[in-house]
Amino acid sequence: DQQVKQNSPSLSVQEGRISILNCDYTNSMFDYFLWYKKYPAEGPTFLISISSIKDKNEDGRFTVFLNKSAKHLSLHIVPSQPGDSAVYFCAASSATNAGKSTFGDGTTLTVKP
Amino acid sequence: GAVVSQHPSRVICKSGTSVKIECRSLDFQATTMFWYRQFPKQSLMLMATSNEGSKATYEQGVEKDKFLINHASLTLSTLTVTSAHPEDSSFYICSAGTGFNSPLHFGNGTRLTVT
Numbered sequence: 001d002q003q004v005k006q007n008s009p010s011l012s013v014q015e016g017r018i019s020i021l022n023c024d025y026t027n028s029m030f031d032y033f034l035w036y037k038k039y040p041a042e043g044p045t046f047l048i049s050i051s052s053i054k055d056k057n058e059d060g061r062f063t064v065f066l067n068k069s070a071k072h073l074s075l076h077i078v079p080s081q082p083g084d085s086a087v088y089f090c091a092a093s094s095a096t097n098a099g100k101s102t103f104g105d106g107t108t109l110t111v112k113p
Numbered sequence: 114g115a116v117v118s119q120h121p122s123r124v125i126c127k128s129g130t131s132v133k134i135e136c137r138s139l140d141f142q143a144t145t146m147f148w149y150r151q152f153p154k155q156s157l158m159l160m161a162t163s164n165e166g167s168k169a170t171y172e173q174g175v176e177k178d179k180f181l182i183n184h185a186s187l188t189l190s191t192l193t194v195t196s197a198h199p200e201d202s203s204f205y206i207c208s209a210g211t212g213f214n215s216p217l218h219f220g221n222g223t224r225l226t227v228t
Contacts, residue, residue, distance in 0.1 A: 009154075032214045043119070043206050043219030044157070051214070089156065093214070100147070101217060105156040 003027045004092050006104035014112050019077040021107050023090030026071065030092035034101065035064060035075045038087045047088070048075070080111045115141045117209050119220025126197055126227055134192045134223045136207030142187035143209035147217065148180075151204040163190040197227040 005024045013019045021035075031052040036044035050057040050064045050073065057064050063076045077084055090104040116139040126132050136146055144165050149157040161182050162170040169182035179201075181193040190209075194201055204224055208217040 034216055036217075036219075041122075041222065041224070043117070043208070043221045044217075045219065046216035049216060091217075095213065100159060100162060102159075103157045105154075 001026070002105075003030075004090055004102045004104040006088075006090055006107050008107050009105070010108045010110070012110045012112065013080050015082055016079045019075075019080045019084065019109055019111065021075040021077075021088050021090075021109065023073045023075075023104055024071060025073075025092050027092070027094070027102075028071070029094040029096050030102075031095060032093045033064070033066060033073050034091045034093075035062075036089045036091060036103075037084075038089060038106070044089055077109075080109075082111045082113050085109055085111050115209070115211060115218040117143075117207065117218045117220045119207050119223060121223060122221060123224045124226070126225070128198055128227055129196055131193055131195045132197055132225060134194075134205055134207070134225075136190045136192070136209070136220050138188045138209045138218070141209075141211055143190075143211070144187060146184060146190040146207055146209045148182060148190075148192050149206045149208065151206060151222075157206065160192075194225065197225070199227045201225065202227045 034049040035047040037047045038044040048062045066073045087106045089106045091101040093101045118137045120135050146163040148160045160175045163182045163184040165184045171177045184190040206222040208219045
């Protein structure tokens with residue numbers, strides 16, 4: 001049973017427009033959520049996170065929204081830039097699981113100039 | 114920021130040989146490091162949690178005798194793939210955290226090809 005799901009394997013947007021990446025989870029014990037960005041042949045890099053006590057966290061062009069009742073989070077990138085083209089992983093962890101993160105399958109974002 | 118160095122970035126080995134991958138936290142101490150495996154177009158699959166000074170904790174389905182993990186110091190964890198076979202060919206990535214509910218810092222991964 002996959003506890004973190006990213007149902008869209010890919011997303012393509014025009015430069016300057018908004019990119020919205022979605023993530024759903026099933027484990028109600030998750031209390032910390034993160035987004036990572038990954039370029040080919042590199043390890044993921046941390047992008048933004050949100051605690052379950054919040055419903056929104058913003059950092060520059062990146063905003064993460066959390067809907068606990070729906071067990072859904074999303075990452076908004078606005079405005080999107082060609083350099084944002086990468087694979088984005090959603091991850092979740094819980095205090096009861098020693099902080100181990102569970103990852104989604106990733107969404108490949110392509111931002112077209 | 115926290116940097117994790119992973120070596121080698123690529124390795125090709127013959128079937129039956131062993132390969133060691135190193136993961137170092139360069140500017141922070143990591144009591145816990147994680148080892149992942151990534152298949153093409155798939156997510157990061159957690160293989161094991163490496164704890165400094167104690168035995169690693171392996172995820173279900175991961176052979177501990179095949180994937181030997183050693184965490185000898187607060188800045189170094191190693192993964193040794195023993196008696197490698199072509200099906201072990203994959204992208205292996207390590208990560209380290211600076212505390213609970215803190216982001217993980219990843220190495221750049223190791224592309225292992227077993228011929």
